[in-house]
Amino acid sequence: MAELLRVENLKKYFKNPAGMLHAVDGVSFSINAGDTLGVVGESGCGKSTLGRVVIKLLEPTSGTIIFKGKDVTSVTKKEKKELRKKMQIIFQDPFSSLNPRLCVFDLIADPLKTYRLLGRAERQKKVFELMDMVGLARRFAYSYPHELDGGRRQRIGIARALSLDPEFIVCDEPVSALDVSIQAQILNVLQDLQQEKHLTYIFVTHDLSVVKHISTDVLVMYAGVMVEKAKTKELFATPLHPYTKALLSAIPVPDIDYKRQKVKLKGEISSPIEPKDECRFVNRCLYATEACRKKAPGYEEVLPDHFVACHNVREINNLMAEEADHLRG
Amino acid sequence: MMTSLLDIKGLHVQYSTRKNIIRAVNGIDLKIDAGKTVGLVGETGAGKTTTALSIMRLISSPPGRISEGEILFQGKDLLKATEHDMRLIRSSEISMIFQDPMTALNPIMRIGQQIAEVIYQHGDCTKTEAMERSKEMLETVGIPAARGSEFPHQFSGGMKQRVVIAMALACNPKLLIADEPTTALDVTIQAQVLEMMSDLKEKFDTSMLLITHDLGIVAEICDEVVIMYAGEIVENGSLEHIFRDARHPYTKGLFASIPSLSKDVDRLTPIPGLMPDPANLPTGCKFHTRCPHATEDCANLKPSLVSVEPGHNVRCLRVERGEL
Numbered sequence: 334m335a336e337l338l339r340v341e342n343l344k345k346y347f348k349n350p351a352g353m354l355h356a357v358d359g360v361s362f363s364i365n366a367g368d369t370l371g372v373v374g375e376s377g378c379g380k381s382t383l384g385r386v387v388i389k390l391l392e393p394t395s396g397t398i399i400f401k402g403k404d405v406t407s408v409t410k411k412e413k414k415e416l417r418k419k420m421q422i423i424f425q426d427p428f429s430s431l432n433p434r435l436c437v438f439d440l441i442a443d444p445l446k447t448y449r450l451l452g453r454a455e456r457q458k459k460v461f462e463l464m465d466m467v468g469l470a471r472r473f474a475y476s477y478p479h480e481l482d483g484g485r486r487q488r489i490g491i492a493r494a495l496s497l498d499p500e501f502i503v504c505d506e507p508v509s510a511l512d513v514s515i516q517a518q519i520l521n522v523l524q525d526l527q528q529e530k531h532l533t534y535i536f537v538t539h540d541l542s543v544v545k546h547i548s549t550d551v552l553v554m555y556a557g558v559m560v561e562k563a564k565t566k567e568l569f570a571t572p573l574h575p576y577t578k579a580l581l582s583a584i585p586v587p588d589i590d591y592k593r594q595k596v597k598l599k600g601e602i603s604s605p606i607e608p609k610d611e612c613r614f615v616n617r618c619l620y621a622t623e624a625c626r627k628k629a630p631g632y633e634e635v636l637p638d639h640f641v642a643c644h645n646v647r648e649i650n651n652l653m654a655e656e657a658d659h660l661r662g
Numbered sequence: 663m664m665t666s667l668l669d670i671k672g673l674h675v676q677y678s679t680r681k682n683i684i685r686a687v688n689g690i691d692l693k694i695d696a697g698k699t700v701g702l703v704g705e706t707g708a709g710k711t712t713t714a715l716s717i718m719r720l721i722s723s724p725p726g727r728i729s730e731g732e733i734l735f736q737g738k739d740l741l742k743a744t745e746h747d748m749r750l751i752r753s754s755e756i757s758m759i760f761q762d763p764m765t766a767l768n769p770i771m772r773i774g775q776q777i778a779e780v781i782y783q784h785g786d787c788t789k790t791e792a793m794e795r796s797k798e799m800l801e802t803v804g805i806p807a808a809r810g811s812e813f814p815h816q817f818s819g820g821m822k823q824r825v826v827i828a829m830a831l832a833c834n835p836k837l838l839i840a841d842e843p844t845t846a847l848d849v850t851i852q853a854q855v856l857e858m859m860s861d862l863k864e865k866f867d868t869s870m871l872l873i874t875h876d877l878g879i880v881a882e883i884c885d886e887v888v889i890m891y892a893g894e895i896v897e898n899g900s901l902e903h904i905f906r907d908a909r910h911p912y913t914k915g916l917f918a919s920i921p922s923l924s925k926d927v928d929r930l931t932p933i934p935g936l937m938p939d940p941a942n943l944p945t946g947c948k949f950h951t952r953c954p955h956a957t958e959d960c961a962n963l964k965p966s967l968v969s970v971e972p973g974h975n976v977r978c979l980r981v982e983r984g985e986l
Contacts, residue, residue: 591924
């Protein structure tokens, strides 16, 4: 399959009174057209920043972004505006990402107006088509965002992102603010649209069950760095990084028959301001050794298409396999 | 038979606005036995928090009003208690953990003092003793006592929630109401807080009403489950009843809506439509507008909560008639 987006050693630092905040610190990945890359991690791990840097809402500190074979890391304002037609974003909070003074019709028509794409009559037709596509009844066209519930507002966000017929959409926690029954509706809309229009998604979320459901590949982030990346099935079946293991075992599963090994994490995420050259997870890791404090681990392709950043990944996983054998008998 | 610690009977709560009356809770019967953890599950606007606030008698009036029902706590009706009695009951008998730990603490008061204040107000002790007890409580929730002299902004979200839990448990309440205690937290921190809550519940022998929208959390720490929809209980039962043998179409719909970690599902089956407007609730079964099995009768007849097996009740006409 054709590669749509490639990101190499992407970094985004923010200035902070206490020093440089390393929000995204050297992330590399590539996505094929039509796939969904799930980016997971806890708050403050840099997953939203990553999404924003990739579509150039934020300028990267260093690194390269290659979109459809073209280096788009440093483009002019004009080129960026053109690029925006191909790359869009759906924001997390459907309560603050919409202009409260525009009605639904104007909100969805807004990108089309900005790009002076269609005539008045065609624009109207397109807006109604988009509303149908995302499952927003036409009677809401002249309602204002405050009159609608979260699910419908999120549908507006999706319609806006789709209005320019993009190929690539960053979904930044699009369902986190919604109730489960509405969340399922929105996830289905996103999946249907992806199939229909051959869209490529980066799906940023903290909810691992959502990621498992919607993504083809998963990237796990911790304190600005990528700790593990693999195919979704593989990552959930055989997580290799100690953090991924802990993360997976921490999710409460609504199934009383589902038994699993619990890995408990102590402490909290370390500060991303001026981090030391060590593994960022070292203070919470059950398997930390001397080496982990001396140098930050690089990414390694431990299994085919399965990348892990951990000095001791082999020892840890062999160890676990042996333990399991030992337990079995 | 032993009487329940908490026994809510036919509770109705409504909020009046200038234009209409919003019926938030419509006839809830809920029992919590000593030592048990009951999970109250429902979506936004189901009336979960209103129920909790009614138990604490914290519904602001106006606009809110408890229009009917009784809330028996150890056999005594809390709705008839005087405000003075309620002050004594709150936190020493029943205490509550609010959803958002970021706003539940006083930003200009030291953490240790905030906990001590609760103890001093309710216990017969001096301020020094209260301060000592406050330090003990901090240690109990895994925060070094020395940090009691810090202010809330110096604490992370998970630590603030621990402080709120310490405050809630400081006077050894018999009943703890936890309103979405971990919703604002990350999963690994959530796991820590949930584990701590279960341990403390054992240690202090507290009963708990856990309000949540997350069925995963319910599966991990609750003994009994109550599912609410539009201000009514639609199904209740033990953990096994609800997770192995859910009967109400809404409960089933909830389970089908959640992306599963334990099974592979290609496509979710969401519940169509939206929660009804509580100012204008549908007639008959309140869920019939979204229910895939609804018949004409469902739109006209009001179903009652009927037992399908001991301890497992369902509010659905078609289940009652044995059609589902």
